[in-house]
Amino acid sequence: MSEMDLQQYQDINEATYKTLKFINEKGFTRGSRNGEATFVNNYQFSIDNIKDRYLHLKGRTSNIYAQLMELLWVLSGTTSIEGLFTFLLPRAPDYSDDGKTWRGGYGARLFNKYKQLDNALEQLLNDPYTRQAVFNIWSHEKDTKVAVNEQGFEFTKDTPCSNFGWFWVDKDNKLNMKMHMRSNDCIAMDTEINLALGGTKTLKQLCEEYPNGESFWVIASSEDGVLCPALAHSPRYSTTADRYVKITTGKSVVKATEEHLFMLRDGTYIEAKNLKAGDKLMPYLELGDNDQVKLKKSNFVKVVSVEIVEEKLDFGDITVDGFNNFAINSDIIVHNCLFGMSHINILEFTALLEIMHTLVKQKHPDIQLGKYYHNVINMHFYENTRAQVERVLSENKDTNFERQDLESYNLVENVKSFSQVQEICSNIYESLNKYYKSSDEFNNVVHSYISLRERLGDCLLTQSFLLLISFISENSNSNRLFDIEEEIISNNLSYHKINPSLAESLRMSKKTPQYILDYIK
Structure with missing residues (x-):
C-alpha cells in the first residue's frame, strides 16, 4: 500500500484510527513551525457512511457539542468566534489574529455575496452530471502574504487548511464530494x-x-x-x-x-x-x-x-x-495539550454533502447519496501527541471496523458515549447559565444557529443536538426553545435513527415533551 493509494473507510471512526495507524507506520518525522511532526504526503481516503460523522473512538477525547457547534458556526457564514463558539471551543482565540474572529472561516467564504454553494447547487439542478459544481476556500485576495499585510497583519495564524472542493454524480447515479487540503492536523x-x-x-x-x-x-x-x-x-x-x-x-x-x-x-x-x-x-x-x-x-x-x-x-x-x-x-x-486529525473539517464537509444531496434530490429524486473523498497533501500528527496516538492504536483494533462488526461496534460505542451525555448536558447547561446574563440572551444565541433552516432547507440535525436542546429546554423554563425544536421535528429535518439508549432515557424522563416522544417511537 503506497501513499498514493485511495484508502476506503466506512465512517469517521475507522478513518481516524486507520489514518493514525498509517502515519505511525509509514510516516517520516521532520520539524515544523509547531514542533516536530510525523507526516505522510498526498494521503487520500473515502468515507462510505457520511451520516455517521461524529467521532467516538476509544482513547480519543472529543466533545460532541463542540463538534456540532463548529459545524453550525460554518453554516452560519460568520467569522466571529465570540460567545457560545468560544465557550465550547476555549482554544479558538489561540488561532485568531485578533482574538475575536477566524478570518479563514469556511462559512464566510462559502456563504458570502458570491454564493459559491448556491452556484454549485444551481449547476447540479440544471444538469446533475455537470463538471462545474465547484467551490474555493483558499483565496489569493485574502491568504497570500501581500493580502494578509493589506489586512493589517504581519503574518496570520489562520490560513485555511481546506482549499478546494467539488460535487459530482458518478456512474451509479450517486452524488459525491471531494475536498483538497494543504494540511490536516508538556x-x-x-x-x-x-x-x-x-x-x-x-x-x-x-x-x-x-x-x-x-x-x-x-x-x-x-x-x-x-x-x-x-x-x-x-x-x-x-x-x-x-x-x-x-x-x-x-x-x-x-x-x-x-x-x-x-x-x-x-x-x-x-x-x-x-x-x-x-x-x-x-x-x-x-x-x-x-x-x-x-x-x-x-x-x-x-x-x-x-x-x-x-x-x-x-x-x-x-x-x-x-x-x-x-x-x-x-x-x-x-x-494541557491536544491532538488529532481534523475530524471537525470532515464533519463539516460531509454535512455539506448531505445538505446538497437533500436539495438536489428534490428535483432529481433518482440521485442517491454517495461518498465523501478527502485528499490531504500533508497529513500528520505532532510528536508531542505520540503517546495519545499510541493509546488510540492500542485501545482499538482493525477487526472493530470489519463490515459485519461495524454496526454492533458503533452501537456499543454510542451507548458508551451517550451514557455520559446527561452529565455533559448538565455541565454545559450550568456553565452556560453562568456565562450568559439571562435566559433570553442564551435563547437568542441558540435560535441564531437553529434558524439556519431557512437557508438550508431540509438538512440534518443530529440526535446529540436534539438531546442538548431538549435538556436545556427542560431547565430554562422557556417555551421558546421547545417551539423551535417542535418546528425542526415537524419539518422532518432530522434523519438519524434515534440511539436506543438515548431514546429510552428520553422516554423515562417526565419532562420530555410529547412531540419528542412521538418522534422517537
Missing part, C-alpha cells in the same frame, strides 16, 4: 497537580493510579476567571526531552517542555521558552462570595527566573475537556 512527571477534592498528586502518581485513562477531578479556570472543579482523564507519559525549561516562582519550581503553555495574568497563554523573569502568571486562588473559589483579581504569581536546562527528563500531560487548563503546584495555571 509537563514534567514530578509536577504536582491540584485536585478538586484537596491536596496534590504528581503526574507520575496519577499515571500509576489511573493507568487505563480513568477520570478524576482537578481545578481549572473558566473563561470568566472562576476556578471550578473540572473532570480530567488520561494521565500519560508524553515524551523524553533532551532539554526543558525550569521556571521558578516565589512559591515553586516548575519544569516544562519548551512549547508548554502557561497562563499569564491577563488570561492569555505563553510558551514556557518565552517566559522571562518578571512575567506575571495567573494565580490560584482566593475565596469569593458564597465561599466560591475564584482567581485572585488583585494579585499575580511573579516569575523569579527562567532557565533552559540541558538534560533528559520525562514529561507527561493530562486531558481536561472543556477547559484545556489545570492548576499545578498550588499557585499557577497551565494549558
Whole structure:
C-alpha cells in the first residue's frame, strides 16, 4: 500500500484510527513551525457512511457539542468566534489574529455575496452530471502574504487548511464530494497537580493510579476567571526531552517542555521558552462570595527566573475537556495539550454533502447519496501527541471496523458515549447559565444557529443536538426553545435513527415533551 493509494473507510471512526495507524507506520518525522511532526504526503481516503460523522473512538477525547457547534458556526457564514463558539471551543482565540474572529472561516467564504454553494447547487439542478459544481476556500485576495499585510497583519495564524472542493454524480447515479487540503492536523512527571477534592498528586502518581485513562477531578479556570472543579482523564507519559525549561516562582519550581503553555495574568497563554523573569502568571486562588473559589483579581504569581536546562527528563500531560487548563503546584495555571486529525473539517464537509444531496434530490429524486473523498497533501500528527496516538492504536483494533462488526461496534460505542451525555448536558447547561446574563440572551444565541433552516432547507440535525436542546429546554423554563425544536421535528429535518439508549432515557424522563416522544417511537 503506497501513499498514493485511495484508502476506503466506512465512517469517521475507522478513518481516524486507520489514518493514525498509517502515519505511525509509514510516516517520516521532520520539524515544523509547531514542533516536530510525523507526516505522510498526498494521503487520500473515502468515507462510505457520511451520516455517521461524529467521532467516538476509544482513547480519543472529543466533545460532541463542540463538534456540532463548529459545524453550525460554518453554516452560519460568520467569522466571529465570540460567545457560545468560544465557550465550547476555549482554544479558538489561540488561532485568531485578533482574538475575536477566524478570518479563514469556511462559512464566510462559502456563504458570502458570491454564493459559491448556491452556484454549485444551481449547476447540479440544471444538469446533475455537470463538471462545474465547484467551490474555493483558499483565496489569493485574502491568504497570500501581500493580502494578509493589506489586512493589517504581519503574518496570520489562520490560513485555511481546506482549499478546494467539488460535487459530482458518478456512474451509479450517486452524488459525491471531494475536498483538497494543504494540511490536516508538556509537563514534567514530578509536577504536582491540584485536585478538586484537596491536596496534590504528581503526574507520575496519577499515571500509576489511573493507568487505563480513568477520570478524576482537578481545578481549572473558566473563561470568566472562576476556578471550578473540572473532570480530567488520561494521565500519560508524553515524551523524553533532551532539554526543558525550569521556571521558578516565589512559591515553586516548575519544569516544562519548551512549547508548554502557561497562563499569564491577563488570561492569555505563553510558551514556557518565552517566559522571562518578571512575567506575571495567573494565580490560584482566593475565596469569593458564597465561599466560591475564584482567581485572585488583585494579585499575580511573579516569575523569579527562567532557565533552559540541558538534560533528559520525562514529561507527561493530562486531558481536561472543556477547559484545556489545570492548576499545578498550588499557585499557577497551565494549558494541557491536544491532538488529532481534523475530524471537525470532515464533519463539516460531509454535512455539506448531505445538505446538497437533500436539495438536489428534490428535483432529481433518482440521485442517491454517495461518498465523501478527502485528499490531504500533508497529513500528520505532532510528536508531542505520540503517546495519545499510541493509546488510540492500542485501545482499538482493525477487526472493530470489519463490515459485519461495524454496526454492533458503533452501537456499543454510542451507548458508551451517550451514557455520559446527561452529565455533559448538565455541565454545559450550568456553565452556560453562568456565562450568559439571562435566559433570553442564551435563547437568542441558540435560535441564531437553529434558524439556519431557512437557508438550508431540509438538512440534518443530529440526535446529540436534539438531546442538548431538549435538556436545556427542560431547565430554562422557556417555551421558546421547545417551539423551535417542535418546528425542526415537524419539518422532518432530522434523519438519524434515534440511539436506543438515548431514546429510552428520553422516554423515562417526565419532562420530555410529547412531540419528542412521538418522534422517537
